[in-house]
Amino acid sequence: MLFNWKVLFNILGLILVFTAGFMLLCLPVSLYYGSQDWQALLWSAGITLFVGGGTWFITRDQRDKEMRRRDGYLVVTLSWILISFFGSLPYLLSGAIPTYPDAFFEAMSGFTTTGATILTDIEVVPRGILFWRSLTQWIGGMGIIVLAVAILPILGIGGMQLFQSEAPGITPDKLKPRIRDTAKRLWIIYLSLTLTETVLLWIGGMSFYDAINHGLTTMATGGFSPKNASIAYYDSAYIQYVMTIFMFLAGTSFSLTYFMLKGSFRKVWQNEEFRNYLWFTVIITTITTIGIFVSTENNAEESFRYAIFQVISIISTTGYVTADYTAWMPLLTVVFFLLMFAGGSAGSTSGGVKIVRHTILLKNSLLEMKRQIHPSAVIPVRYNGNAVTQDITFNVLAFFIIYITIFAIGSAIMSLSGVDFMTAVGSVATSLGNIGPGIGTVGPVDNFAHLPAFGKWFLSFLMMLGRLELFTVLMLFTPYYWSRHA
Structure with missing residues (x-):
């Protein structure tokens, strides 16, 4: 049989049970604030639990069966x-x-941690629904499937297929030999950082409701905010600096964060991707600070604060806003558009191409010129002091080519839907990179409500494609994947 459908449905049912459980977490919020959205949340949780729980119960005898890698991509x-x-x-x-x-x-934007929204007045939405909106990003940040593998030994299928499909970076970086232990540690770090940021924002003057919402969406690099003006609403240097730090951490590999919390700072600094991520952020922040300072009336501190916040917000693909970067000098609009193709670190909750891929791509390109002079020499790409295998190099090249191709074709498709060119390229770049704000009429002070229905469906697909790093989804469209002989 091509797929073990009962195993697949067993896992899908279990995931829906988890989704229903998270919906129920929003009920106390709704009841506390006295809004009527608790009924919608209860009905939604009930429907989801009925479908998911029923599916899981019917296929419960399959939970000990082995699931192949092919099944992992589909599930x-x-x-x-x-x-x-x-x-x-x-x-x-x-x-x-x-x-x-x-x-x-809105739901796909949440679960993929994109942060693009169709809501034109966020602050009139009931509190329970807004909390669910933030929670979808927190769930999606680390992956609901990794969550299931982490806390449900009942699955009994090892879990590596799911983990590699959910986070198919260059190589899976396991902190512990067993994937379940790895996932548990990742979630402990994730939860701890979320709670820490929430407390710091609460101390800084946010209401506890706003603080927990921003804590959830920062660590997920999602960017949903319960305020129409996003972080600009608070006009607080303290809040902006705190969120800048946590956005940077969210864009850092959680494996490195684990070592950082253990005090292994040397190991963190020895990581080439982290150094490149840090230096790239410093360089772009410096350029942006100078650009803001010379083209606006902001003083040096304000220019630096707006610059570092927006640069890290886009690089980490969080998408929070403290200022309209498209209103700064044209050069900075170009810089921020290009940043949409950067991405944070592999093993983080950020989207985009990822710094490690850019590093390997650049190194291979430079070495190719050296190979032209010495055609007989074996000159491998080195990363963190180790030779990168040719398979990984080819994977990076293929990923980058496919990413740019999808961006180009996607921009053309969005243009055909009736939007202007800048909006087309901006909406595709931000959706594929899971960023949130784009350029054109989907910029940092706009939203996606005005786009045609076709455009919203298409961008939803691109969000999922980008969140699962292309190959997981695209593989399903190949004849080879569906072949019994594959």
């Missing part, structure tokens, strides 16, 4: 579609988002 892609489908129910049933394309777009 991850289907999981993201299913949780977005059911995750849109609170928006629909509460009336906060009355049309399905908009509700699905």
Whole structure:
């Protein structure tokens, strides 16, 4: 049999049970603030639990069966579609988002930690629904599938297939030999940083509700905010600096964060991707600070603060906003558009191409010139002092070519939907990179509400494609994947 469908449905049902559980976490928030959205949340959780729990119960005898890597790719892609489908129910049933394309777009944007929104007035949305909106990003940040593998030994399938499909970076960096132990440690770090940021923001003057919402969406590099003006609403240097630090940490590999918390700072500094991530951030921040200082009336500290916040927000693909970067000098608009193709570190919650891929791509390009002079010499690309295998180099090249090709074709498709060129390229770049704000009419002070329904469906697909790093989803469209002989 090509797939073990019962095993797949068993896992999908379990994931929906988790989704329903997270919906129920929003009920106390709704009841505390006395809004009527608790009914929509309860109904949504009930429907999701009924479908997920029923599916899991019917296939429960399959939970000890082995799942192949082929199954892993399919279950991850289907999981993201299913949780977005059911995750849109609170928006629909509460009336906060009355049309399905908009509700699905918002849900997919949440679970993929993109942060693009169709809401034109966020602050009128009931508190329970807004909390669910933030929670979708927190769930998606580390991956609901990794969560299931981490805390449910009942799965009994090892879990490596799911982990590699959910986070298919260059190589899976396991902190412990068993993937379940790795996932547990990642979630402990993730939860600890979320709570720490929440407390610091609360101390800094945010209400506890706002602090927990921003804590959830910062560590997920999601960028959803309960305020229309995003972080610009608070006009607080303290809040902006705290969030800048946590956005940077969220864009750093959680494996390195683990070593950092253990005090192994030398090991962190020896990591080439981290050094490149740090220096790249410093250089772009310096350029942006100078640009803001000379083209606006902001003083030196304000110029630096706006620069470092927005640079890290885009590089980490968080997407928070403290200023309209498209209103600065044209050069900075170009810089921020190019930053959408950067991405944070592999093994982080950020999207985009990732710094490690850029590093290997650049090194290989420079060495190719050396190989032209010495055609008989074996000159491997080295990363962290080790030779990078040719397979990994080819994987990086293929990823980059496919990424740019999808961006180009996607921009053309969005242009055909009736939007202007700048909006087309901006919406595709930000959706594929899971960033949030783009350029054109989907810039940092705008939203995606005005886009046609087709555009929202298409961008939702690009969000999922970018979140699962292309290959996981694209593989499903190849004849080889569906061949019994593969």
